[in-house]
Amino acid sequence: xxxxxxxxxxxxxxxxxxxxxxxxxxxxxxxxxxxxxxxxxxxxxxxxxxxxxxxxxxxxxxxxxxxxxxxxxxxxxxxxxxxxxxxxxxxxxxxxxxxxxxxxxxxxxxxxxxxxxxxxxxxxxxxxxxxxxxxxxxxxxxxxxxxxxxxxxxxxxxxxxxxxxxxxxxxxxxxxxxxxxxxxxxxxxxxxxxxxxxxxxxxxxxxxxxxxxxxxxxxxxxxxxxxxxxxxxxxxxxxxxxxxxxxxxxxxxxxxxxxxxxx
Ligand SMILES: [Zn+2]
Numbered sequence: 318x319x320x321x322x323x324x325x326x327x328x329x330x331x332x333x334x335x336x337x338x339x340x341x342x343x344x345x346x347x348x349x350x351x352x353x354x355x356x357x358x359x360x361x362x363x364x365x366x367x368x369x370x371x372x373x374x375x376x377x378x379x380x381x382x383x384x385x386x387x388x389x390x391x392x393x394x395x396x397x398x399x400x401x402x403x404x405x406x407x408x409x410x411x412x413x414x415x416x417x418x419x420x421x422x423x424x425x426x427x428x429x430x431x432x433x434x435x436x437x438x439x440x441x442x443x444x445x446x447x448x449x450x451x452x453x454x455x456x457x458x459x460x461x462x463x464x465x466x467x468x469x470x471x472x473x474x475x476x477x478x479x480x481x482x483x484x485x486x487x488x489x490x491x492x493x494x495x496x497x498x499x500x501x502x503x504x505x506x507x508x509x510x511x512x513x514x515x516x517x518x519x520x521x522x523x524x525x526x527x528x529x530x531x532x533x534x535x536x537x538x539x540x541x542x543x544x545x546x547x548x549x550x551x552x553x554x555x556x557x558x559x560x561x562x563x564x565x566x567x568x569x570x571x572x573x574x575x576x577x578x579x580x
Contacts, residue, residue, distance in 0.1 A: 353436045354423045364436060369423075374416040376447060376573070384546065385411045387573050406546055408553040409563045412451055413543055413571035414443035421570040425541050428475045428569075440569055441482030448483075448537070448567040455489040455537035455565065457530060461552055462494070462521070464501040479569060480539035489537065495527045496552055513547035521552050523559035532560030543571040 352359045354369050365373075379391030381398035384406055388398060415421040424440070427433040445452055460480035468474055477493050484491040500520040523531055536556050543549055543566065553564040 350435075353427050353433055354420065364439060365420075369420050372418070372420045374418055374421075374573070375443070376413055376416055376571070380412070383410060385413060385571065387416070406553075407550040407557065407564070408538070408546075408566045410451060411543060411546065411549060411566040411568070411571070412448040413568045414440070414447040415570040416573035417542055417544070417570040425475075425570060428478070429471075429541065432473060432475075434478060437478055437482040441479065441486060444479065444483050444539075444567055444569055445486040448565075451537055451565040451567055452483070452487045452489065454535055455487065456534040457495070458484045458487070458489050458491045458537045458539060459495045459531075459552075459556065460491075460493060461538060461540040461548060462496045462498045464498040466501055476540050479541060483537075483539055483567065490530075492527060492530050495523055495531055495536075496521050496555060497524050513545045514550070517547050517551040519551070521555040523555055528559050531556055533562050536561045536564045538564055538566045540566070540568045541570070543568040545572075 350359055350364055351357065352366050352369070353364050355366065357366070359366060376385070376387060379388040379396065380386065381388055381401055382395040383397050383401040386398050386400075388396060415424075417425075424436065428436060428440070458480050460474065460476040462468075462476075463471065463474045480491055480493065498520055499522050538549060538552055538556070540549065546566075549566045549568075553561075553566070556564050
């Protein structure tokens with residue numbers, strides 16, 4: 318059975334046609350909606366062609382109650398995956414909207430390297446759906462920071478954009494500069510789980526001036542992708558050392574295979 322794609326409404330059929338104001342219709346003519354994958358004009362409310370929608374894998378239960386990896390079968394409530402049974406991550410819970418695959422990778426790249434801000438509301442809606450429980454519990458939303466040099470080179474931090482878009486769908490406050498990346502770590506692609514962990518160890522710190530906003534608070538850390546979880550764990554450690562009551566993690570996409578069991 319096909320899974321429902323949150324936020325997407327089939328463009329065919331009069332009952333599904335979105336209500337558009339005259340101003341909205343005019344904006345659509347001047348700035349036509351373009352596919353987030355191909356850049357071609359697309360009709361309807363979803364900024365993706367139907368063939369790409371069908372290839373998106375939205376994550377849903379059963380999931381590991383802790384790291385959020387999809388499980389084949391859950392026989393009890395709050396079931397954990399094998400890796401979390403052996404070693405609980407530093408963060409409390411992680412959730413993601415999408416399994417990281419070809420199409421979700423293109424969405425992340427469009428955001429990260431083309432700065433496609435027009436995707437933000439849609440992506441944040443998916444994230445808010447996947448992380449509804451986490452958002453409900455959160456006091457403060459914190460994005461994963463970029464190192465200063467990378468921020469200057471890219472000109473923006475896509476995790477800040479996602480965090481701000483998610484915060485607009487929640488009552489939690491956002492603290493965009495709670496964390497500081499104190500080491501410019503090499504690009505993580507191609508590194509093993511252990512290599513990634515070593516790469517980001519001690520790379521983050523809570524800014525002294527923001528500590529009061531973190532201490533005793535429930536934090537929701539936001540990033541674009543969760544792969545091994547090494548970055549999320551390093552950030553969570555810094556936040557917990559600054560007195561955070563708990564740290565949950567919400568990402569747009571995650572690698573859907575289980576964390577490596579360290580035995
Ligand atoms: Zn797990």
